Amino acid sequence: MRDLKHLIFFENLLQEANNDLVKQARSEGKRALGYTCYFMPEVLLDLPGCFGVRLRAPRSGSPDMATYYMSNRTCHYGRALFERALEGGFNFLDANLATETCTVTCRFQEHLQQMDVIKNPDFFSTFTDVPFKKNENSMVHFRKQLQAHVLDPLHEKFGIDVSDEALMTAIEEHNEVCRLITEIGAYRKLPNPPITGYEFHVIQLVTLTCPKYLILPYLRETAEELKTREPEAKFPYRCRVALAGAENDDPAFTQLIESCGALVVADRYCYGSLPGREEIVVEPGQSPLDAVARHYLKTSYCPRFMPQEQMRERKQYLADIVKEYHADGLIVASNKFCEYWSYERTMDALILPRDYGIPTCSIEKEYVNASTGQLRTRFQAFVESVEIKKLQEVK
Amino acid sequence: MGVSIKSLKDGAQKAREKLPALAGKLKESAKKLPDPRAIDREQAKKLARDFWYGKPHGERRLGELYEDKTGLYKHREWRGVKDTFYYFHMVWLYNYGSLVGDIMKYSDPVTFVRGLWRYRWLGQSYLPLLHWFDRGLEGLRDEALRASAWHFRAMVSVSVNQIANMFKADAKLRNGAHNDAWQHTIAHKETVWGGVFYPWSDKFAHVPMEMIPYFVTCHVNNHTVLNYIDAVQGIGLPGDPCPMCQAEAGLFVLDDMPDYAPFVVTTNEACDGSVASTAIQDWFLNCPLFALPQPMQFDDPLVQEHCANEIRELWKFIEEQTGVPFNWELLKERLESQNALQRFEWEKWDVDAKTPYYPINGVAQALYRIYQSQYGDHPIWHITDKRVSKIMNRCVEKKIETFPKTRHRVIAWSCSPLYYSHWCTWAYNCWGLNTVINMDSLMFDMEIRTDTLDNCVMDMARYHEWAPMRRMAVGGMHHIFELWDYMERFNCDMVMMYDQLQCKGMQGVVGLFEDEFRKRNIHAIWMPHALPDKRTVSRTEIRRIINDYMTTVMKEEPLDPSLLEFDDDMSW
Numbered sequence: 001m002r003d004l005k006h007l008i009f010f011e012n013l014l015q016e017a018n019n020d021l022v023k024q025a026r027s028e029g030k031r032a033l034g035y036t037c038y039f040m041p042e043v044l045l046d047l048p049g050c051f052g053v054r055l056r057a058p059r060s061g062s063p064d065m066a067t068y069y070m071s072n073r074t075c076h077y078g079r080a081l082f083e084r085a086l087e088g089g090f091n092f093l094d095a096n097l098a099t100e101t102c103t104v105t106c107r108f109q110e111h112l113q114q115m116d117v118i119k120n121p122d123f124f125s126t127f128t129d130v131p132f133k134k135n136e137n138s139m140v141h142f143r144k145q146l147q148a149h150v151l152d153p154l155h156e157k158f159g160i161d162v163s164d165e166a167l168m169t170a171i172e173e174h175n176e177v178c179r180l181i182t183e184i185g186a187y188r189k190l191p192n193p194p195i196t197g198y199e200f201h202v203i204q205l206v207t208l209t210c211p212k213y214l215i216l217p218y219l220r221e222t223a224e225e226l227k228t229r230e231p232e233a234k235f236p237y238r239c240r241v242a243l244a245g246a247e248n249d250d251p252a253f254t255q256l257i258e259s260c261g262a263l264v265v266a267d268r269y270c271y272g273s274l275p276g277r278e279e280i281v282v283e284p285g286q287s288p289l290d291a292v293a294r295h296y297l298k299t300s301y302c303p304r305f306m307p308q309e310q311m312r313e314r315k316q317y318l319a320d321i322v323k324e325y326h327a328d329g330l331i332v333a334s335n336k337f338c339e340y341w342s343y344e345r346t347m348d349a350l351i352l353p354r355d356y357g358i359p360t361c362s363i364e365k366e367y368v369n370a371s372t373g374q375l376r377t378r379f380q381a382f383v384e385s386v387e388i389k390k391l392q393e394v395k
Numbered sequence: 396m397g398v399s400i401k402s403l404k405d406g407a408q409k410a411r412e413k414l415p416a417l418a419g420k421l422k423e424s425a426k427k428l429p430d431p432r433a434i435d436r437e438q439a440k441k442l443a444r445d446f447w448y449g450k451p452h453g454e455r456r457l458g459e460l461y462e463d464k465t466g467l468y469k470h471r472e473w474r475g476v477k478d479t480f481y482y483f484h485m486v487w488l489y490n491y492g493s494l495v496g497d498i499m500k501y502s503d504p505v506t507f508v509r510g511l512w513r514y515r516w517l518g519q520s521y522l523p524l525l526h527w528f529d530r531g532l533e534g535l536r537d538e539a540l541r542a543s544a545w546h547f548r549a550m551v552s553v554s555v556n557q558i559a560n561m562f563k564a565d566a567k568l569r570n571g572a573h574n575d576a577w578q579h580t581i582a583h584k585e586t587v588w589g590g591v592f593y594p595w596s597d598k599f600a601h602v603p604m605e606m607i608p609y610f611v612t613c614h615v616n617n618h619t620v621l622n623y624i625d626a627v628q629g630i631g632l633p634g635d636p637c638p639m640c641q642a643e644a645g646l647f648v649l650d651d652m653p654d655y656a657p658f659v660v661t662t663n664e665a666c667d668g669s670v671a672s673t674a675i676q677d678w679f680l681n682c683p684l685f686a687l688p689q690p691m692q693f694d695d696p697l698v699q700e701h702c703a704n705e706i707r708e709l710w711k712f713i714e715e716q717t718g719v720p721f722n723w724e725l726l727k728e729r730l731e732s733q734n735a736l737q738r739f740e741w742e743k744w745d746v747d748a749k750t751p752y753y754p755i756n757g758v759a760q761a762l763y764r765i766y767q768s769q770y771g772d773h774p775i776w777h778i779t780d781k782r783v784s785k786i787m788n789r790c791v792e793k794k795i796e797t798f799p800k801t802r803h804r805v806i807a808w809s810c811s812p813l814y815y816s817h818w819c820t821w822a823y824n825c826w827g828l829n830t831v832i833n834m835d836s837l838m839f840d841m842e843i844r845t846d847t848l849d850n851c852v853m854d855m856a857r858y859h860e861w862a863p864m865r866r867m868a869v870g871g872m873h874h875i876f877e878l879w880d881y882m883e884r885f886n887c888d889m890v891m892m893y894d895q896l897q898c899k900g901m902q903g904v905v906g907l908f909e910d911e912f913r914k915r916n917i918h919a920i921w922m923p924h925a926l927p928d929k930r931t932v933s934r935t936e937i938r939r940i941i942n943d944y945m946t947t948v949m950k951e952e953p954l955d956p957s958l959l960e961f962d963d964d965m966s967w
Contacts, residue, residue, distance in 0.1 A: 070905070071902040071905050071906075074903050103666060103667050103900045104899050108903075127692050129691055129701075140701075306670055306686035336633070336635060339668040340667050342671065343668075343674055344671065347674055
């Protein structure tokens, strides 16, 4: 396939948290707001006058300083973020909108509060309590939390307009990003998609880490380009897989899977688009904030949700994705020391093959994947097993 | 029969062969005894005193009581005439008698024995129970021995009560039949505070699922739980999540959890692992389940209403499941009873913090408090508190220094190793480290209002949020640093910093603790452990770490050098 026009530009944007578009937005007087989790609605951080940056620590090495503070027995992602903060890589942030949604990212964000790490005199960090359920009580609670810990501080400290009109503007812009990503992502359902899993991963990540108003023109152009992009004459992969699991902001990981012969057609992981890029619908008479709060709780399939029906829905959702995207198998990856996904992955690896007949590869990885040789062997073996299964089905 | 005679002959032959060696050993031992002719008057007095009162701390050699590599006793500790007899009658005989009595009172012996046969966690921990007393109460004398023993005794009684309630209702012991007791029992995760079930306590028993099979058995027999951890790893779980949650999930993987209730209540307390392991439990249980969430940011006044509403939702769920309405009068009554327990706990803390007359040792304080406050109100707690109150008042009135060899007043912070909760008994005997208070004791530090239902539910929400492994661990990092205030309040000069290697929350804050310890010039010993899993850091290793600190940093000499090194890995 011919290279996407903006792919290298997108790739470059992912080399730094403080990338060129972030710098541009800040030079235009916009406030940069960091966050780590889907439960912090990015749309609220993209109000006029500010923009959200979902934090990453690209090109991380060994997080030595962070390991002193958080030991080497915590999730590498949380430590890598803290290391980057200690190195000064997040000094561009004006605030961090934190959630206590998993222990180690919570501890990372608490260190930002406790220690004078971010060298920005305006910097502040505030925590939002995120419910564990999707019932009405949780919806109301979440809305109140977002008002008290996101909108109010942004208005008080930075003078951000948090009116319903401003929220509607942010929602419209956000929805356009979602529409474009959904449109681009839908190509992956085709028998021979004009986009690879890697390319999609890169595009999805730039929408999370760059100011929306600056990335949108490139997205529109890319969506237009894909309408006429010719795929390879023959499907160049040996099988198609859905990728699920914990935090994953490393396109090289997707690339690694694809280099083993499996096209990644669905991204159901933290920082992925499934779920995450559904449009927010504001019903007539509903306040935009209420719509936002409900949207983020309803659309999430995080293993953090405790009710029985939601624990079970998660498996069905994964099976539905596999079916919708015509995947031949599923790779579930959890980060080492991630409590939620360690269990979720174990359950997925047992239930999805047994109850849904989906071949499943279960792996544990690090935030920085140094041991690519071992992972490659696992993926190659999985691809072979899927191929054999397909051959047996033909017979 | 022929084989038996042959083996008897072989045995006799072997015994004959061993006789000369035994005789030699006896002679050696006899040589070590003081020659009666050489004993002067002072020595005779001393011997008599030691016999009557037991050897004083500093002269005891408790380590010599152990069989090497087992941690088992060669013979019982001589505590002096009075205390040895007290121990024999009021700990050994009384407890064995009470065990039988409690089984008869709460259950029937046949069901109990069938359960003993069916469930590994009970089969492996019932008989070593008294050894748990021995380990926890080693070296104690007088009032300290009595008060601490009553705490142990109460925990055993409530445990037998829970086991009996489980077995009375257990469908697995009845070929899947659901009897009336099954219909009248509520199952819940051990980290759900039992108080939320008070409104139904006249008609329904509530039994925490993992409290006995996991939590209690860990203390009594530290080998039992390993099997469950291995089981859950056997289905693909990595080894790094919290081993407590692993063990709790493993009980279900091995089908070692009684089926004693029609529905289950779970919670996100204490951590991510509890939420995640519930998914495995739900898969195996496959019955109606209510998730009772605890907000993480509990300082935020906005979360209280949310939490209170969830408790109300739970009550609706129980009403739907049982068909029995919520009983406000009963809730009030039970909460007021529980408040009385809390008030006595505050009295205890007052004596503990301000005087050297507190008669409860570190392990009894920690376990009793966490058990009592987590499980909720029970008549045995009140009986025990009355007994302990008498002893404590006597100590204060007569100014009895209960731990006279205290060199350092220690606060234990974070969560403790369950397989070595009695480390503080050892540390006092060996080094004079007196663990006066621990983090888990300081949870649930409140009374609950019963004037109106609204006030009551709001307080219950707060109580629920201040659970063990939780009150200081979430809701903002500043809570974990309340350590400094408690050190001052309890007049402590040393910290035993539990380092649960697989607790992400605590691992995520180690560096700031190191910084603060240095800045404040506080002596802190980091005690690595893996909660129930002794294979990660053994008891011997824990003792070595403390020994090293005490000799190299504190430059102190042990009170009992025989306790410095011994191998109790095979012990219960």
